[in-house]
Amino acid sequence: MIEVTDIRKSFTVRSRAGGLRRRRTTVRAVDGISFTVAPxxxxxxxxxxxxxxxTTIKMLTGILSPGSGTVRMDGLDPSRRRTALARRIGVVFGQRTTLWWDLPLRDSLTLIRHLYRVDARDHRARLAELTDLLDLGPFLGTPVRQLSLGQRMRGDLAAALLHDPPILVLDEPTIGLDVVSKATVRGFLERVNVERGTTILLTTHDLGDIERLCRRVMIIDHGRLAYDGDLERLRAEVAADRVLVVDLVRPAPPVELPGVAVERVEGPRQWLRVPRGTNAAAVVAALADRAEIADIALREPDIEDVVTRLYRDGGLIAAEPAG
Structure with missing residues (x-):
């Protein structure tokens, strides 16, 4: 559904160089990215x-043209076939709405139906389905400007899917949402993907979205693809530390073990950072020789720890595209 081959995009940035002089610097925003996404x-x-x-998302949706390389979205060149592509994709930008600010949500969705030339019968059926899945009923008659952020996001998702596109591109769809609204949006996206087979590309800073929804993750850094694969492989290959949470029978000073750092102490509980590759069982045995243990738990690194470590190390993992 999505084919990207060696795309590059550079921008010229002008900055002051003293007096009336200006310095021009070329910045490579995207530097030779290739990947495919299967239906x-x-x-x-x-x-x-x-x-x-x-920048990548803008090239995928036809807003920008690649400086070099090729992009195909459902077989179409986005920059050359923008009108045709608009009927094949849905796009949601979390910080920008596609709805009409002063119109009730229902009227905005009706206008979008005309923009995409959706048959009236199909529109009614699709709107009824989306209203049920996203619980739009209570605020369909409310002007968009009066909607909460979570309600507006649900309206934007409905607008993006009214014409039943096979591809959905989401840019920060849960930004600023409360816990309940996030859960609603995530549950809806999961159903759309599983039940309708919609291909979804999601950009987000909320790694909870990734852990809940994505079987595959791509990580870009400095314009290059740093990782392409599943989450478990990422955890295995990026040596993020594990945390051993130890409850001692009685409070004690921070334990001293070779290669293990004590992160925190609260009464009898201590948090020990165990480097990847260190035998956790050996650490527990050494700890048992020094103190009496009431309980113990080993926490694997979450995806946020792993991604942070990847950025900090600055190294690229050889990509093994899953698509």
Whole structure:
């Protein structure tokens, strides 16, 4: 559904160089990225601010043209076939709405139906389905400007899917949402992907979205693809530390063990950072020789720890595309 081959995009940045002089610097926002996404995949696309992910999304949706390389979305060149592509994709930008600010949500969705030339019968059926899945009923008659952020996001998702596109591109769809709204949006996206087979590409800073929804993750840094594969392989290959949470029978000073750092002490509980590759059982045995243990738990690194470590190390993992 998505084919990207060696795309590159550079921008010229002008800055003051003293007096009236200006310095021109060429910045490579995207520097030779290639990947494919198969029909029905749900892929997370991650990267720190300035890594190039937004530029990539703009090239995928036809807003920008690649400086070099090729992009195909459902067989179409986005920059050359923007009108045709608009009927094949749905796009949601978390910080920008596609709805009409002063119109009730229902009227905005009706206008979108005309923009996409959706048959009236199909529109009614699709709107009824989306209203049920996203619980839009209570605020369909409310002007968009009066909607909460979570309600507006649900409205934007409905607008993006009214024409039943096979590809959905999401840029920060849960940004700023409360816990309940996030759960609603995540549950809806999971159903759309599983039940309708919609191909979804998700960019987000909320790694909870990735752990809940994505079977595959791509990480971009400095315009290059740093990782492409599943979450478990990422955890295995990036040596993020594990944490041993130990409850001692009685409070004690921080334990001293070779190669193990005590992160925190609260009464009888201590948090020990165990480097990847260190035998946790050996650490527990050594600890038992020094103190009386009441309980113990080993916590594997979560995805946020892993991604942070990948950025900090600055090394690329050889990509093994899952698509």
């Amino acid at each position: 029905g995949e749900f892929v997370g696309y991650l990267g720190p601010n300035g890594a190039g992910k937004s």
